[in-house]
Amino acid sequence: MVTPLSIVxxxxxxxxxxxxxxxxxxxxxxxxxxxxxxxxxxxxxxHRLAAGADDLLESLVxxxxxxDAVAPCPVVVxxxxxxxxxxxxxxxxxxxxxxxxxxxxxxxIAFVFGPERSGLTEDELSRASACLRLPTDPTFPTLNxxxxxxxxxxxxxxxxxxxxxxxxPEDLAAAAEVEGxxxxxxxxxxxxxxxxxxxxxxxxxxxxxxxAGRPLTRREVAILRGVANRVLVTLKRSRS
Numbered sequence: 326m327v328t329p330l331s332i333v334x335x336x337x338x339x340x341x342x343x344x345x346x347x348x349x350x351x352x353x354x355x356x357x358x359x360x361x362x363x364x365x366x367x368x369x370x371x372h373r374l375a376a377g378a379d380d381l382l383e384s385l386v387x388x389x390x391x392x393d394a395v396a397p398c399p400v401v402v403x404x405x406x407x408x409x410x411x412x413x414x415x416x417x418x419x420x421x422x423x424x425x426x427x428x429x430x431x432x433x434i435a436f437v438f439g440p441e442r443s444g445l446t447e448d449e450l451s452r453a454s455a456c457l458r459l460p461t462d463p464t465f466p467t468l469n470x471x472x473x474x475x476x477x478x479x480x481x482x483x484x485x486x487x488x489x490x491x492x493x494p495e496d497l498a499a500a501a502e503v504e505g506x507x508x509x510x511x512x513x514x515x516x517x518x519x520x521x522x523x524x525x526x527x528x529x530x531x532x533x534x535x536x537a538g539r540p541l542t543r544r545e546v547a548i549l550r551g552v553a554n555r556v557l558v559t560l561k562r563s564r565s
Contacts, residue, residue, distance in 0.1 A: 329433045330481055332474060333394045335361040335449065336440040343367050343382060344374030345471035351378035353478040359386045359394045359435075391437065391449050392504060398435040399497035400428045400540050403445055403453040404473060414455040414538040421480050424455060428497065428540055435500075436477050441470055451530040452500070454540045498546040503537050506549040510536070513553040516560050 332350055337343055337360060344367070350356055358381055367382045375382055388394040395401045402416070402424070416424060428434060437453065439445035444467075450456055459473060468476075498506075511529055514520060520528060536549060 330355055330478070331359060331398065331433050331435045332478075333359045333361065333391070333435050333437045334364065334470070335391055335437060335445060337364050337470065338441050339470075340365050340368035340371045341374055342441065342470040343385075344371035344376075344378075345469075346474050347371070347375040347378040347381040349471050349475045349478065350381055351375075352475075353482050355478060356381050357384045357386050359388060361388050361391050361394050391452060392500070395435045395437065395452070396501035396504075397499050398433045399454075399499055400424070400434040401437060401453045401500050402434065403437045403450050403456045404439070404477060405444060405450070405456055405458055414453075416455040416457045418457065418460055418476070418480060421457060421477075425481065434481075436474075436481070438470060438473060448526070448530060451533050452504075454538070496543045498541050498543045502543065502546050503541055506541075506546045506553070507533050507537065509550050509553040513556040516557055 330353075332346065332355055334343075334346065337346075343365065347358060350358055364385075364387065367385070371382055372379055386394075402421075425434070436457075437445065437449070439449070457477065459468060459476060461468060507529070510532065514528075514532070515525075541549075
């Protein structure tokens, strides 16, 4: 069984890259492509570089935020050619097959690629199960968007097609469920004045990386929410 894969392009800026990515996706049997707004619309150059993958350009699935795009996906892998950007679980390309094996057949895996000029933000990187570092020369680290997509899909699909039968899958939580647990903990941390020194956004990003820097099962998410709820209930009782 082939592991279902998704491509998410965050705020792509070049119409040419839309076409080139569509062609790569078609090569590996992946689609539709998801884009996070604001995204450049397909243009004549997009269709020229798509070279037969025009159907993927015409069926782009647009989302307002990255959270919306990956909401149903239990495993979210961001990509970067740079080190030290405050990410949680760093993953080398050679380690990707192990992540796919760990995830089993638990649902769709989203590979997230950032905009051409700036890459993903700290907040976007923090929402990943893992950040995949592409092994480029440190003196010239950034890859063309379509080249990055091709490298990742080649490794991922190669594993999916050649891997043995998966082990009994765990019941992994979708990204939307993990975000719900993080929001619950945000309320709990606020209630105990954890943010009294400021920097709430940064602290919450660090907390997200600490507890959600890997795929989480539904049971683990339920435990996280249960603890947060107990904190809130106990505080309410003590103040009544």
